[in-house]
Amino acid sequence: FLADTIINGRPGTAMASWKHLDAQSVSDLVAYMRTWQAEAPSLKEVQLSLKKYTQEENRSYGEAIYAGKCAGCHGKEGIGGIGVRLNGANIIPAVTDEFLYKTITQGRPSTAMPAWPQLNADQVAGIITYLRSWQDESKFSLAKAPVQGKLGDEKKGQQHYAAACASCHGNVGEGGVGPRLTNKVFLDTVSDDVLYEWIAHGRTDTAMIGFLKSEQGVVELKPGEIMDVIAFLRFQGTRETAPLVQTGLGDPVLGKTLYTGSCASCHGYEGEGASGPQLRNPTFLRSASDGFLQATIAMGRDGTAMLPMIHGYQGVGQLEPKNVHDVIAYMRLWQKEDKWDAHRPIAEQSERAISKGKEYFGQFCAGCHGPNGKGMMDGMEYFAPALNNPEFLEAASDGFLQATIARGRSNTPMRPFAANGGGIASLDAEQIFDVVSYIRSWQEQDLPKGD
Numbered sequence: 001f002l003a004d005t006i007i008n009g010r011p012g013t014a015m016a017s018w019k020h021l022d023a024q025s026v027s028d029l030v031a032y033m034r035t036w037q038a039e040a041p042s043l044k045e046v047q048l049s050l051k052k053y054t055q056e057e058n059r060s061y062g063e064a065i066y067a068g069k070c071a072g073c074h075g076k077e078g079i080g081g082i083g084v085r086l087n088g089a090n091i092i093p094a095v096t097d098e099f100l101y102k103t104i105t106q107g108r109p110s111t112a113m114p115a116w117p118q119l120n121a122d123q124v125a126g127i128i129t130y131l132r133s134w135q136d137e138s139k140f141s142l143a144k145a146p147v148q149g150k151l152g153d154e155k156k157g158q159q160h161y162a163a164a165c166a167s168c169h170g171n172v173g174e175g176g177v178g179p180r181l182t183n184k185v186f187l188d189t190v191s192d193d194v195l196y197e198w199i200a201h202g203r204t205d206t207a208m209i210g211f212l213k214s215e216q217g218v219v220e221l222k223p224g225e226i227m228d229v230i231a232f233l234r235f236q237g238t239r240e241t242a243p244l245v246q247t248g249l250g251d252p253v254l255g256k257t258l259y260t261g262s263c264a265s266c267h268g269y270e271g272e273g274a275s276g277p278q279l280r281n282p283t284f285l286r287s288a289s290d291g292f293l294q295a296t297i298a299m300g301r302d303g304t305a306m307l308p309m310i311h312g313y314q315g316v317g318q319l320e321p322k323n324v325h326d327v328i329a330y331m332r333l334w335q336k337e338d339k340w341d342a343h344r345p346i347a348e349q350s351e352r353a354i355s356k357g358k359e360y361f362g363q364f365c366a367g368c369h370g371p372n373g374k375g376m377m378d379g380m381e382y383f384a385p386a387l388n389n390p391e392f393l394e395a396a397s398d399g400f401l402q403a404t405i406a407r408g409r410s411n412t413p414m415r416p417f418a419a420n421g422g423g424i425a426s427l428d429a430e431q432i433f434d435v436v437s438y439i440r441s442w443q444e445q446d447l448p449k450g451d
Helices: 002-008 023-034 043-052 055-069 097-106 121-132 154-164 184-189 192-201 223-239 252-262 282-287 290-299 321-335 351-364 390-395 398-407 429-446
Strands: none
Touching: 002 023, 002 282, 043 097, 043 121, 055 121, 097 121, 097 184, 154 223, 184 223, 192 223, 252 321, 282 321, 290 321, 351 429, 390 429, 398 429
């Protein structure tokens, strides 16, 4: 996702493409961005926290953390929603503390489950204790995978998987109505015994029914055949070739209504962008998995105006978890369009924005582009291109103007004006937006007057 964003940019926005960078440079940029992530506490630190406090202290603390970080997706007391159900009788008791630790701190890439490395050891220990408080683990016994000379036959497993699993989990385990299975973090953490338990006996209180004859699943699998399926999943997990889940499952008609009511005021009624980023963008939608979109809607984006939009949280919209798929299904319709031409609407045309923009333009831009933005038409000493030009303003999106001001134009006298850009001035985002608002005010003057 990050590499695609760097290479292809976001057409119609201020995010330019950087196709001239080589693969190593893009890799280095992504690696640098990853350094901004917090470093997760170690498993040993979490285990010490589990012992440091009483079980009730850990459970009570974990309940509070779960309510703020997890319930929006997994539901109150783990009943499920956007995320999988957690409180089935053979789900949490089947896995180790290490499994839960890695799931919380590393997440599930390409799904709605993000990594939470920013949680400290006490918080992770609290969540683990709270999850375990839902069931009496003494009443559960993990089914042991049958002992074989080798794991199984992945080629035979592929055939069994196609018959029993692909309709829910995708052709190669990439996910669909069921969770993504070919996920390196998941497969590196889960044991064969746990996989056998869930395939053989299902996950209680979920749509996942066991495949042993006694469990009456859609397809009957013998113990050895289940081991073949596990071998197939292990093989797929090493390949890292599973596609992103972009099913668009849901009702796009209902999704359009929900989008209009909950999202359009910030992202534009056609996804063209407004105060919030543009969503109707082919490069963005191509690189964003359904899980990424689900997580963003459910949890918001820290440090931005994008608040959690799930019912009961602080977002302007109040979506039910079951309806998030509908909003995404509507967004996926944009991805299928033959022609794309969605630009941000005219920038903010308030008196404040235009006035401030005029001030900044006069201070930083008029010396080259002329006091009225008309270049040489303002005087022979103004050598830069005319901006106050109806054809130019019709063709240039707000994103193009923002990017040009921020980054400058290579091999021309137009220097960067963004903060830390190394140019003549250092304008912040709001100042750049105001300059665009002032430039757009010229276009307003040239528009035909209505009755």
